[in-house]
């Protein structure tokens with residue numbers, strides 16, 4: 001049997017083959033695909049045609065869209081089987097999922113990692129997932145890729161640490177991660193933000209993302225964690241930033257060991273290109289694991305005496321452990337403005353007394369900042385022109401250059 005898309009080949013190669021057996025929202029999806037891909041450029045096929053389709057597809061030009069809209073065992077198994085077959089054929093796969101349970105998600109993820117788009121909500125998720133596939137196709141690679149290619153990413157770890165409570169570390173981490181995600185989005189890079197404050201981490205609130213049940217398993221069984229379990233614990237902010245929130249219940253910070261943290265970071269490096277980590281203020285046994293793994297480590301403070309004393313002790317403890325200081329970037333939050341001359345003198349004095357140089361001075365962004373945190377959105381989304389947002393966007397640009405230059409320097 002000649003397939004419809006083969007007949008069309010002389011006219012135009014399809015960009016996507018869409019498996020839609022039993023997908024209730026297919027009419028709406030068809031309309032969206034018409035808009036996103038073009039009505040002539042995608043072809044609807046049935047599961048029964050899978051073998052033939054996978055054999056004929058030119059993987060450089062066409063990707064596969066699978067759909068799953070229910071927890072029905074036969075459908076989940078059929079979907080998992082299609083994922084395995086597509087992975088074997090090394091095809092790029094987008095899984096469009098309706099309202100399914102976490103257990104179903106887990107089952108299909110076990111079949112092999114693919115790019116996901118929840119459907120129909122949130123708006124834009126489908127479009128962004130298709131764009132990522134397009135980028136991946138031009139780079140000849142997968143998104144998360146099937147298991148056998150998963151280690152092709154070698155993510156950069158970006159640590160964020162506030163030396164005293166409330167100096168703005170989480171605000172900085174959230175906005176830095178979002179700015180990086182926005183900058184590298186067109187290159188199909190993946191960015192994650194991890195909240196390592198297992199006790200009172202606030203990232204879930206700052207981005208208004210759900211705290212997944214699986215986070216508890218992740219931290220309590222971190223030593224035996226695999227990539228599926230890691231990905232399952234992540235929430236997503238606007239489908240662009242992958243977020244590991246703190247668990248729902250406060251946990252002791254020493255619930256993870258240094259080797260657990262190393263394991264999490266190794267998996268994270270495989271799955272993402274940039275991983276921003278918001279550290280708790282307390283220094284734990286595993287803090288050193290993050291510091292050692294980090295490509296760059298931002299230490300935030302304010303100009304007050306409490307911050308200065310803590311920064312002094314922090315740097316001294318790094319020196320005592322013989323840890324390299326080169327990756328450390330000192331950041332002063334709520335720095336005095338240009339016209340505040342006495343403030344500027346104070347900054348100079350603080351830097352001198354600590355024997356450090358500030359890499360970045362972040363301005364006070366006023367009430368807008370608190371209101372963004374409360375609204376659960378990065379500054380770029382609701383207060384784009386806020387001075388703090390503009391400065392963090394610059395830090396993000398510098399961070400990308402910095403970690404990639406470091407990598408090049410190491411390689412040569």
Ligand SMILES: Nc1ncnc2c1ncn2[C@@H]1O[C@H](COP(=O)(O)OP(=O)(O)OP(=O)(O)O)[C@@H](O)[C@H]1O
Pocket residue numbers: 162164165166167168169170171172202281333334362363364365366367369370371373388
């Ligand atoms: N530059 C700034 N301008 C205005 N408000 C800011 C600025 N930086 C942080 N804030 C506000 O200060 C408060 C504390 O910030 P944040 O929670 O990020 O600090 P933290 O160091 O992570 O605190 P914690 O010790 O609780 O983890 C938040 O309400 C945030 O909106």
Ligand SMILES: [Mg+2]
Pocket residue numbers: 169170171197202
């Ligand atoms: Mg914090």
